[in-house]
Amino acid sequence: MSEISSNQPLGTPTWIDLGVPDLDRAKAFYGALFGWEYEERSAETGPVTLCLLRGRRVAALRPVSAADVEGESWWQPYLATDDCDAAAKRIVECGGAVVVPPSERAGLARTAVVADPVGARFGLWQGRTLPGCELVNEPGALVRNDLASPEPGPARRFYATVFGFTLDGNDDLPDFDFTFLRRPDGHEVGGVFGDPAARASRWQTVFEVADTDELAARAVVAGGTAATPEDAPYGRMAALTDPFGTSFSVITRPPAD
Template sequence: MSEISSNQPLGTPTWIDLGVPDLDRAKEFYRALFGWEYEERSAATGPLTLCLLRGRRVAALRSVSAADVAGESWWLPYLATDDCDAAAKRIVESGGTVPVPPAEVAGLARTAVVADPVGARFGLWQGRTLPGCELVNEPATLIRNDLTSPDPEPARSFYADVFAFTLDGNDDLPGVDFTFLRRPDGHEIGGIIGDATARASRWQTLFEVADTDELVARAVAAGGAAEAPEDTPYGRMAVLTDPFGTAFSVGARPAAD
């Protein structure tokens, strides 16, 4: 378990949100799945629903039109920065784009939505009154984000340039084109997976759970879908899909020896 009360170092995945066409239905699903409660806030872009676990903010839901999620939907990760505007400028200089320019969000943070050179979108988060997820690395909260891309090499160079990440291979996954992303202090923030079969480049979100099989059953009962759980070197994992087609992963840590 980790409780977060201050802004994270540059490049740390620090917040997640999801646009949904039916906010009430989304709240019902994620409450059934994770036990989240909700806090409503007003933002310049529209209502913002903060997702709470034990009263601590762990994610957000946004209302969007059905047309906005007619294609593939995914949780959007935000990487920490102490200067959102300067980071957005570096992203453009390194070959990325800024679809949603920096702006203040409900007094919580200054944010932007950006895209890397292979088209994967993510956010920038400069905390004001909210440093980001206030709980991580425990059941029903964010544990990691990884980027999957059919063209991973430009992405690797981009994130190293913009966030000064170092790139390391992964011997635990033979046959998988996986690169660890690490902050300059050596802290692992995620990875990049090269997958020639991927339809597009996407950042993927993994939530920690206590029991993967139980969460799979809970997701299906709440109106979602799930792939069969699989055991991996990092725990028992499963891919879930919410009622709006948003795919994300859940994982339980391996049992201690």
């Protein structure tokens, strides 16, 4: 378990949100899955539903039109910055693009939505009154974000240049094209997975859960889908989709030594 009360260092995945065409159905699904409760907020970019775990904010849902979620849908991560406007400018200079310009979000943060040179979208989060997810690495909360791309090379160079990440191989996955992203202080923030079969470059979100098999069954009952859980080097995982086709994963990690 990790409680977060201050803004994270540059480039740290610090917040997640999801656009949904039916807010009530989304709240029911994720509430059944993770035990989330909800807090409604108004923002310049529209209403925001904050997702709460044990009273702490861990994610957000945004109402969008059905047309906006046609095709693949994914949770969107936000990377920390202490200057959203300057970070957005640097992203453009390094071959990325600004999708939604910087703006204030309900007094919580200054945010922007951007895209890297291979088309993967992510957000920038300059915390005001909310540093980002207030709980991580515990059941019902964010544990990891990784980028899957058919073009991993340009993506790796981009994130290393913009955020100062170092790029390290992964000896645990010798058969996969996977590179760790680490902050200058050595902290691992995620990774880039080269997947020639990927239809597009996407940031993928993984949630911690207490029992992967039980939660996968619960997701189906709640109106989603679940692949067969499998053991992976870092825990037991399953790929899920919500009732709108949004893809994400869950993991039960072994107890820490």
